[in-house]
Amino acid sequence: MTRTIPKVELHCHIEGAALPDLVRRLAARYHIDVGGLFDADGGYRWHDFTSFLEAYDRAASVFKTAEDFADLTETYLVASALEGVIYTEVFISPDHARRSGIAYADYLGGISEGMRRAEESHGIVGRIIPLIERHFGPEAAIKAAKTAVHTMDERVVGFGMAGDERLYEVTDFAPAFAVAAEAGLKLTCHAGEVCGAESVRATLDAIPVRRIGHGVRAIEDADLMRRLADEEIVLEVCPGSNVALGVYAGWPRHPIVRLRDAGIKVTISSDDPPFFHTTVGRDYRMVQDTFTLSDREMLAFTQTAIDAAFCDETVKTRLRQQMLNGEAFTS
Numbered sequence: 001m002t003r004t005i006p007k008v009e010l011h012c013h014i015e016g017a018a019l020p021d022l023v024r025r026l027a028a029r030y031h032i033d034v035g036g037l038f039d040a041d042g043g044y045r046w047h048d049f050t051s052f053l054e055a056y057d058r059a060a061s062v063f064k065t066a067e068d069f070a071d072l073t074e075t076y077l078v079a080s081a082l083e084g085v086i087y088t089e090v091f092i093s094p095d096h097a098r099r100s101g102i103a104y105a106d107y108l109g110g111i112s113e114g115m116r117r118a119e120e121s122h123g124i125v126g127r128i129i130p131l132i133e134r135h136f137g138p139e140a141a142i143k144a145a146k147t148a149v150h151t152m153d154e155r156v157v158g159f160g161m162a163g164d165e166r167l168y169e170v171t172d173f174a175p176a177f178a179v180a181a182e183a184g185l186k187l188t189c190h191a192g193e194v195c196g197a198e199s200v201r202a203t204l205d206a207i208p209v210r211r212i213g214h215g216v217r218a219i220e221d222a223d224l225m226r227r228l229a230d231e232e233i234v235l236e237v238c239p240g241s242n243v244a245l246g247v248y249a250g251w252p253r254h255p256i257v258r259l260r261d262a263g264i265k266v267t268i269s270s271d272d273p274p275f276f277h278t279t280v281g282r283d284y285r286m287v288q289d290t291f292t293l294s295d296r297e298m299l300a301f302t303q304t305a306i307d308a309a310f311c312d313e314t315v316k317t318r319l320r321q322q323m324l325n326g327e328a329f330t331s
């Protein structure tokens with residue numbers, strides 16, 4: 001029996017959690033051409049942010065049924081539980097569902113069912129955050145936001161935006177965020193990953209977010225760092241993703257500890273684990289080993305993530321208790 005640091009993940013894209021073997025199996029079942037999607041070792045093939053997003057979109061297209069998504073979600077959450085994760089917020093995408101030809105209600109229902117199964121078998125709690133994809137444009141975004149608020153599930157707690165940060169202005173997406181905010185969903189938005197501090201600032205000015213997906217490039221601007229700390233904005237930091245995508249040239253250069261030491265609330269997540277040859281367990285471990293952090297410092301990331309989670313207070317109270325008791329699933 002090994003003890004593990006209880007972990008909370010706030011930032012993982014469900015299609016981005018699909019292992020290459022599963023994508024190959026489903027592609028064969030549905031006769032979908034995935035030529036060029038994999039490298040010689042069987043992993044996903046991409047070489048920069050643009051080709052990563054293309055690979056992601058292609059992998060997502062092989063999931064067709066509610067059961068495909070239930071299986072994917074259960075598999076991901078169970079694997080996470082085995083690494084000590086007690087709570088996970090998963091990003092889903094109405095646009096990817098539409099492109100795959102599955103009704104949004106079936107997509108959402110399958111993902112929620114996978115979470116139910118994983119909670120029953122391993123105690124891990126899952127919640128859902130529908131996202132708009134910036135590179136699909138503002139018109140698709142407003143449609144996706146309306147789809148998301150029209151078809152709800154008890155596990156849906158938030159709303160956000162991912163995709164190519166270099167395209168459009170963040171203000172173009174304010175109407176879509178307004179639809180979600182009106183429906184009572186809490187907001188997060190990717191920024192400060194491929195673009196710099198100005199992208200984080202523009203997002204904070206345009207959208208009433210409490211969390212930023214990534215946000216790490218705020219490190220380039222001292223005024224913005226102070227603003228993030230003062231306004232208690234939480235960063236969903238995905239260090240393994242940042243290193244894999246070349247945002248930082250190696251783990252020692254990653255700013256996660258400098259952001260934390262500046263008083264900014266920082267959490268640790270995996271983003272799209274198999275695309276980046278990581279897992280949330282590995283991300284926690286790499287942060288701890290690279291920066292020689294104590295278990296107490298690692299637990300503080302989990303504590304911050306519980307505070308920033310979009311679930312209700314009842315769930316948070318239970319998670320805090322589990323954390324204090326060191327009650328992550330053990331193997």
Ligand SMILES: Nc1ncnc2[nH]cnc12
Nearest residue numbers: 013016162163190271272
């Ligand atoms: N790291 C990332 N950045 C932006 N959009 C994404 N969609 C999936 N992963 C992403």
Ligand SMILES: [Zn+2]
Nearest residue numbers: 162190213271
């Ligand atoms: Zn992301």
